[in-house]
Amino acid sequence: MHVPDGYLSPETCAVGLAIAIPAIAVASRQVMRQVKGRAVPKLAMLSAFSFLIMMFNLPIPDGTTAHAVGSALIAIVMGPAAAVIATAVALLFQALIFGDGGVLAYGVNVVNMAILMPLVATVVNRLVAGNSAAGSVRRITAAAIAGYVAILSASIAVGVELGIQPALFHTADGTALFNPYGLTATLPAMLFAHLLIAGPAEAIITGAGYGFLARTGQLDGIEPTSDKLRGNPGLVSLGVLAVLALATPLGLVAQGTAFGEWAPDELGEQLGAIPAGLEQWSSFWTHSVLPDYGFASGDAPVAAYWISALVGSLIVAGFTYGALWLANRRKPVSTTA
Amino acid sequence: MTTTLPDWLAAPTVGVDAPQRRPHRFLRKSLGQVERLLAILSEPPGRLADFDPRVKLITALLVLVAFALMHDPRLLSVAAVMVVVGAVAAGAGRALLGIVVPVSVVTAVVMLPATTSLVRPGTIVLPLGSWAEQAVGLTATGLTGWWLVLARVVASLAVVVVLTRTTSWLRLTAALRSIGAPAGFVLIATMAHRYLWVLGRSLADLLQARRARSIGGATGGEDRAFVGGSVGALFVRSNELADQVHQAMTARGFTGRLVDPTPARLRWTDVAWGCAVVAAAVGLLWGDVVVR
Numbered sequence: 001m002h003v004p005d006g007y008l009s010p011e012t013c014a015v016g017l018a019i020a021i022p023a024i025a026v027a028s029r030q031v032m033r034q035v036k037g038r039a040v041p042k043l044a045m046l047s048a049f050s051f052l053i054m055m056f057n058l059p060i061p062d063g064t065t066a067h068a069v070g071s072a073l074i075a076i077v078m079g080p081a082a083a084v085i086a087t088a089v090a091l092l093f094q095a096l097i098f099g100d101g102g103v104l105a106y107g108v109n110v111v112n113m114a115i116l117m118p119l120v121a122t123v124v125n126r127l128v129a130g131n132s133a134a135g136s137v138r139r140i141t142a143a144a145i146a147g148y149v150a151i152l153s154a155s156i157a158v159g160v161e162l163g164i165q166p167a168l169f170h171t172a173d174g175t176a177l178f179n180p181y182g183l184t185a186t187l188p189a190m191l192f193a194h195l196l197i198a199g200p201a202e203a204i205i206t207g208a209g210y211g212f213l214a215r216t217g218q219l220d221g222i223e224p225t226s227d228k229l230r231g232n233p234g235l236v237s238l239g240v241l242a243v244l245a246l247a248t249p250l251g252l253v254a255q256g257t258a259f260g261e262w263a264p265d266e267l268g269e270q271l272g273a274i275p276a277g278l279e280q281w282s283s284f285w286t287h288s289v290l291p292d293y294g295f296a297s298g299d300a301p302v303a304a305y306w307i308s309a310l311v312g313s314l315i316v317a318g319f320t321y322g323a324l325w326l327a328n329r330r331k332p333v334s335t336t337a
Numbered sequence: 338m339t340t341t342l343p344d345w346l347a348a349p350t351v352g353v354d355a356p357q358r359r360p361h362r363f364l365r366k367s368l369g370q371v372e373r374l375l376a377i378l379s380e381p382p383g384r385l386a387d388f389d390p391r392v393k394l395i396t397a398l399l400v401l402v403a404f405a406l407m408h409d410p411r412l413l414s415v416a417a418v419m420v421v422v423g424a425v426a427a428g429a430g431r432a433l434l435g436i437v438v439p440v441s442v443v444t445a446v447v448m449l450p451a452t453t454s455l456v457r458p459g460t461i462v463l464p465l466g467s468w469a470e471q472a473v474g475l476t477a478t479g480l481t482g483w484w485l486v487l488a489r490v491v492a493s494l495a496v497v498v499v500l501t502r503t504t505s506w507l508r509l510t511a512a513l514r515s516i517g518a519p520a521g522f523v524l525i526a527t528m529a530h531r532y533l534w535v536l537g538r539s540l541a542d543l544l545q546a547r548r549a550r551s552i553g554g555a556t557g558g559e560d561r562a563f564v565g566g567s568v569g570a571l572f573v574r575s576n577e578l579a580d581q582v583h584q585a586m587t588a589r590g591f592t593g594r595l596v597d598p599t600p601a602r603l604r605w606t607d608v609a610w611g612c613a614v615v616a617a618a619v620g621l622l623w624g625d626v627v628v629r
Contacts, residue, residue, distance in 0.1 A: 004440060005493035006486055010405040028521045040521070040591075041582035044528035045575040048536045051529070053568060055370045055540070073568070089526045093533070096501045096509070097377055099436035099494050104401050166457075174459055176482040177408060180451035208565020213572060 001069070001151075001158060001198065002094060002109055005102030007179045009169045012161060016107030019242040020088070023115050026234050027084035046074055046082060047089035053205065054090065068198070068205035069113050069154070072121035072147035076210060081235060083118035108161055111242050112154040119239040121150035121206070135214030140207050147206025148199045152191070155198070157246055159183070159190035164249045233324035237317040244313040248306070363560060364548050371541045373435075378534050380432075380502070389607035390504045390512035396614040397500040403618040404492050407625045410484040416621050417492035424495050429502035437494045444490045445483075452479035506530045532578065539574055543567055 008016075031043060053070030070090075075083035088110050094100040101109045128142035163183030166176040179186070264282045268274040293308040294301050400420075407413050424433050450456050452475045453465070459476035466473055501509065507527060514523040547563060 004444075004490055005401060005405070005497075006444070006489035010402060013405070024522055025519055028519055032521055040524060041528065041586065042576075042579040043525045045532050045536070045579040045582070047525060047529035048532040049571060049575040051533060052371075052536055052540050052571060055367060055374065070568075073572075077572070085522070085525060089522070089529050092526055093530070096497065097374075099440060099497055102493060103398070103497055104405055104493070171408060173478055174457070175478040175485070176451070176457065177485065180448065180457055180479070180482045180486070185456070204561050204565060205568055208561060209568040209572065212566045212569025216569065216573070 001113065001154065001194075002091075002101030003105045003112075003158060003161065004099075005104045007102075007162060007165070008105050008108060009165060009178050010104065011169075012165070013102075013104045013108060015245060016105065016109075016111050016161075018107070019238065019245060020107040020110035020115065023084060023235065023238045023242070024088050024110070026238065027081040030081040030235065031079075031085060043082060043085050043089075046078065046086035047093075050074060050083075050086040050090035051093050054094065068147070068202040069117060069151060070205060071113055071117045072125075072150040072202060072206045073143070073209045075118035075121045075150075076125050076143050076146060076206065077213060080118040080122045083121075084114050084235075087114035087118070111246070112157045112161075115239055115242055116157055117150040117154045119236065120153045121146040124149045135211070139214065140211040143210035144203040144207025148203040151199055151202040152194050155190040155194035156187065157243075159187040160246055162186040162190075168249060233321040236324055237321040240320045241313055241317040244309070244316060248309040248313070363564075364544055364551075368541065368544045368548070371537055371544065375534065375537050375541065377432075378530075378537070388503075388610055389601065389603055390508040391515045392603070392607045392611040393500055393504055394509065394512040395516060396611050396618075397496050399615055400496050400618045401493055403622050404489055404496070406622060407489070408485070409625045409628050410481060410488050412621055412625050412628065413485060413488035413492060417488050417495060419617075420492055420495040420499065424499045424502075427499055427503050429498050432498050432502045433495060436498055437491060440494055441487065441491050445487055448483045448486055452476065452483045454479070457482065528582075532575075535578065536571065536575060540567075540571060543570065 050070050053073070054067055069087065071083045071087040074086050078086075091101055091106065091109050091114060095103050095106055095109070125142050125146035128145050129139050132138040132142070160183065162179045163181065163186035165179040166182050169177045171177065181189075262270070264274045264278055267278065290304065290308045290311070294304040404413065404416060407416070421433060421437070424430065454461055454471075454473055454476050455468070457476055457479040459478040461472060461474035462477050462480065464472060464474040504512075510523050510527045510530075513526075514520060544567075547567075
């Protein structure tokens, strides 16, 4: 899960840092505002806690051991913003003290484990837990599922980041400059390891850790900030932007056209005829600003694709921001029972 | 004089032999890692500790970027050897062995399939046989890519080892702040490093206590329940400590406002060191462009 230096291009690392730095700044400001001076020792302690959780070798059902990340547990108990900071600091320790995860790749690792994981864990936990009581079986199950899905999503992100390298960064003779495996190898490899080994480890740590805290009444004095996800549209929008930015190069790597998105001509070639309705309505709107993710003239297709991706991502992130801002105005929700 | 045990003490205890139980492999692994962490945390910085940490940090980042931009495996290997020799000279040889060797071995093994024509098609330079009626062997592009990634990983890790093993964490975080890292983030990283020792000791005690209490191992379910409880207990301990530290900070007048320490003045030796490293990195990059 921790990507070392040398596997990713400097361009990929730069994108990771460009997402990680503002996200850390936003999360830091939110937590500081929320708990004032108490945030400093609290977050420092959580960072040390997060680092130590990664040292726990956990026996998993297949007889081997694996270690968890722990950011899902922190996100569920303390809120996603606290989890972002704690995990980002823990990753800094790992990169500098243990050489686990690169320094240039630090931003990418933060995106995967400190941003994506807490956000996914918070959303999944909220969806599954609903309004159940703290410490109930449903809550504990929700925490375990959230941990499992969160690490799975992070593993997919790592698979994509590594898998796009050979297609985007190679020499003229085809020598891969960084990770040499394509998406067809990296995605199954990451998913297999995390579906069967790291996923169960994260689920156990998150579910059992949450269960212990609830059972021993330790959650009573803790004010989780998970409900503040609604209060921070900026953080969620940044997360959405991060996912879209990471997925954008897939369009350049992918071969052929997307299933079900054929132009009338392409469909006509496959079927032998163009359906009448499609022929009638496909030309209904012809004023697209970036038709087929490119300029109308057809010039500079790669640059046009990136511009299309940027515009599209900003629009989606903007809508996310607006929707969360509206939801926040309507009804503050508490996740504590 | 010999002492004989009473019969009741010499008799084997009923119920100790527990089938379906297995030794605490995860306990041994976790304990080993925590003890390694505590040993690293207590290591004094090696030579080069007198050089300005800002210069070291900035030059290390520039060198890492230079390595990432290089395409020639021979020059990268030369760079890796230079940095490794420098690390050993700086007294970071043991850390190199502990960090660089395992990661390099894993990288070499993981990247090995990519040297074959099955993964990276190309001109086969070493035939291995055939599969599905097609010749299979090691390709020139695959081998070059393998060498390139391995050399880059070794060189990059060696740079990080030199930086971190010759600079105390406090000076390193101060350097991070000086290059624009957010004040809150740097303060949290500084404090968290101090707490690592305290929490790490608590974790080691917890694991040792469990190991001492266990006879004949435990079932997987028991082990998992223990880990869940331990993580929860560690979380509680973290929270309690955080509250105590906050009270202590408040008692000393902390209001939540973060003040940066006054940066030390750069000496000519720091500047000369920085310039030399940057010149070497630029030289390597230039050479890389020439031989490309």
